[in-house]
Amino acid sequence: xxxxxxxxIRDLRKTYPNGVEALKGISLTVEAGDLFALLGPNGAxxxxxxxxxxxxxxxxxxxARVFGVPVDARRSEAMALIGLVPQELNLNQFERPLDICINxxxxxxxxxxxxxxxxxxxxxxxxxxxxxxxxxxxxSGGMKRRLMIARAMMNEPxxxxxxxxxxxxxxxxxxxxxxFVQGINRAGTTVILTTHYLEEAENLCRNIAIIDHGRIxxxxxxxxxxxxxxVETFVLDLxxxxxxxxxxxxxxxLRRIDEHTVEAELPRGRDxxxxxxxxxxxxxxxxxxxxxxxxxxxxxxxxxAPGKEAA
Amino acid sequence: MNAREQWVALGTIxxxxxxxxxxxxxxxxxxxxxxxxxxxxxxxxLIGSRIGTLHGYTYMQYITPGLVMMSVITNSYGNxxxxxxxxxxxxxxxxxxxxxxxxxxxxxxxxxxxxxxxLLVGAIVLGLSLFFTHLTVVNPWVTASSVLLASVxxxxxxxxxxxxxxKFDDIALVPxxxxxxxxxxxxxxxxxxxxxxxxxxxxxxNPILYMVSAFRDGMLGAGDIAxxxxxxxxxxxxxxxxxxxITLLKRGVGLRS
Numbered sequence: 301x302x303x304x305x306x307x308x309i310r311d312l313r314k315t316y317p318n319g320v321e322a323l324k325g326i327s328l329t330v331e332a333g334d335l336f337a338l339l340g341p342n343g344a345x346x347x348x349x350x351x352x353x354x355x356x357x358x359x360x361x362x363x364a365r366v367f368g369v370p371v372d373a374r375r376s377e378a379m380a381l382i383g384l385v386p387q388e389l390n391l392n393q394f395e396r397p398l399d400i401c402i403n404x405x406x407x408x409x410x411x412x413x414x415x416x417x418x419x420x421x422x423x424x425x426x427x428x429x430x431x432x433x434x435x436x437x438x439x440s441g442g443m444k445r446r447l448m449i450a451r452a453m454m455n456e457p458x459x460x461x462x463x464x465x466x467x468x469x470x471x472x473x474x475x476x477x478x479x480f481v482q483g484i485n486r487a488g489t490t491v492i493l494t495t496h497y498l499e500e501a502e503n504l505c506r507n508i509a510i511i512d513h514g515r516i517x518x519x520x521x522x523x524x525x526x527x528x529x530x531v532e533t534f535v536l537d538l539x540x541x542x543x544x545x546x547x548x549x550x551x552x553x554l555r556r557i558d559e560h561t562v563e564a565e566l567p568r569g570r571d572x573x574x575x576x577x578x579x580x581x582x583x584x585x586x587x588x589x590x591x592x593x594x595x596x597x598x599x600x601x602x603x604x605a606p607g608k609e610a611a
Numbered sequence: 612m613n614a615r616e617q618w619v620a621l622g623t624i625x626x627x628x629x630x631x632x633x634x635x636x637x638x639x640x641x642x643x644x645x646x647x648x649x650x651x652x653x654x655x656x657l658i659g660s661r662i663g664t665l666h667g668y669t670y671m672q673y674i675t676p677g678l679v680m681m682s683v684i685t686n687s688y689g690n691x692x693x694x695x696x697x698x699x700x701x702x703x704x705x706x707x708x709x710x711x712x713x714x715x716x717x718x719x720x721x722x723x724x725x726x727x728x729x730l731l732v733g734a735i736v737l738g739l740s741l742f743f744t745h746l747t748v749v750n751p752w753v754t755a756s757s758v759l760l761a762s763v764x765x766x767x768x769x770x771x772x773x774x775x776x777x778k779f780d781d782i783a784l785v786p787x788x789x790x791x792x793x794x795x796x797x798x799x800x801x802x803x804x805x806x807x808x809x810x811x812x813x814x815x816x817n818p819i820l821y822m823v824s825a826f827r828d829g830m831l832g833a834g835d836i837a838x839x840x841x842x843x844x845x846x847x848x849x850x851x852x853x854x855x856x857i858t859l860l861k862r863g864v865g866l867r868s
Contacts, residue, residue: 406622
């Protein structure tokens with residue numbers, strides 16, 4: 301059982317009663333211990349896939365196994381292995397965070413004494429302990445998101461699924477959530493993360509799948525995916541004001557970002573000497589240079605471009 | 612989940628339900644107490660004193676078991692519909708659906724919670740009635756079992772209502788247009804023996820008549836229906852509604868896509 305992948309999906313299909321084919325035969329493997337990104341545009345099928353894994357959506361065909369346990373045939377056993385942080389808030393707003401966590405543990409058959417200890421542990425780790433006895437409706441949006449993470453940890457799942465956990469959360473809280481997720485992943489919990497913040501996936505995850513129109517269009521390591529990027533973008537900080545008219549070196553796209561910043565997009569592997577020679581000839585001095593982040597975003601847009609139906 | 616874990620899960624739902632009932636006691640416990648006090652005052656004391664006796668009991672004594680049963684039925688039904696539909700509406704029913712709990716534990720927890728509220732309200736109403744009349748319990752077993760069965764039956768019915776409900780109106784329709792008329796026509800305020808021929812027969816199609824009759828038989832020894840058919844109807848309804856409710860839950864009707 302220990303050698304089984306955390307998630308093994310074979311030809312998973314879902315057609316809703318209105319005829320919408322949300323999943324068109326998805327196959328996917330996530331190894332135990334991975335921190336895995338599942339990306340896709342809105343309506344791609346991510347939430348349907350997660351819904352099937354969490355037994356909130358009935359699959360129309362195919363099979364999903366969690367650590368070797370089939371979700372459909374041995375639901376109860378599989379659910380004990382999973383923790384889910386859904387995209388939409390689904391808290392009882394009239395309960396206290398402490399009770400929400402303790403009750404969630406109770407639903408997994410965890411005795412109240414242990415549940416209380418775990419609730420304190422995770423509420424503290426997610427910086428919610430001082431709000432533990434407030435009504436959930438008094439919490440901010442970011443606090444509610446963290447509460448849903450604490451709640452999902454109550455059964456100490458082997459597979460934690462986070463469906464856009466940082467949506468609408470400010471950067472400081474987002475970073476603290478990243479630290480928490482990285483921490484539990486280091487401790488052995490497999491994590492599947494969907495997010496719209498692509499740098500989040502790039503920074504956190506080792507492996508990635510991109511889903512579009514109900515099909516997997518990419519399933520690889522983050523490093524291999526980024527290596528596919530055939531252009532690189534550099535951000536150049538200028539020593540002086542940027543002229544209005546930029547030179548146009550062959551094969552390089554220069555864009556003026558602001559008075560002191562220019563972006564240069566050039567084919568991967570091409571040397572930068574030509575770029576600097578052109579800039580120097582135009583009297584533009586470069587003070588510093590860095591690779592532009594959000595490289596994943598460029599790939600994502602290409603892979604899920606409108607009209608590009610997946611194979 | 613092993614049996615011990617299932618007990619913990621069941622206890623968690625029941626505890627949560629009881630906490631909810633107590634947290635909003637102004638909505639769950641007070642209204643039936645006030646309404647039934649008014650019934651006792653108006654129908655029992657003011658009007659009842661002019662009616663005379665029914666089956667050898669004062670009108671106040673005669674209607675008290677019916678009013679207790681009416682409170683138990685409406686509160687059991689109302690508790691489970693509002694609580695389970697509220698969980699659906701607020702989506703926190705997913706807390707349970709993503710857990711390893713089997714459907715029977717979820718159903719059992721909600722039914723137990725609803726039965727506890729029904730019995731708590733019934734006890735409050737019974738206590739209030741003692742300010743207005745003197746009561747005896749002829750057969751405690753019949754009294755307890757009939758009120759328990761009625762509460763379970765209407766908890767299950769309420770659960771089915773909540774499963775199908777898509778908006779709050781849907782959980783108000785059945786109590787307004789079905790439950791209330793059936794309760795008022797179920798022998799709470801009169802004996803069906805007093806009804807003329809066609810209506811007496813038609814009344815026997817009303818399941819609440821059997822429940823009120825059995826409960827009144829237990830308390831006063833004066834039921835309209837023999838205990839055998841009354842228990843057959845209550846047990847039959849419990850099994851049928853229980854089967855429907857668990858099937859809906861297993862299939863995820865109204866809960867899973």
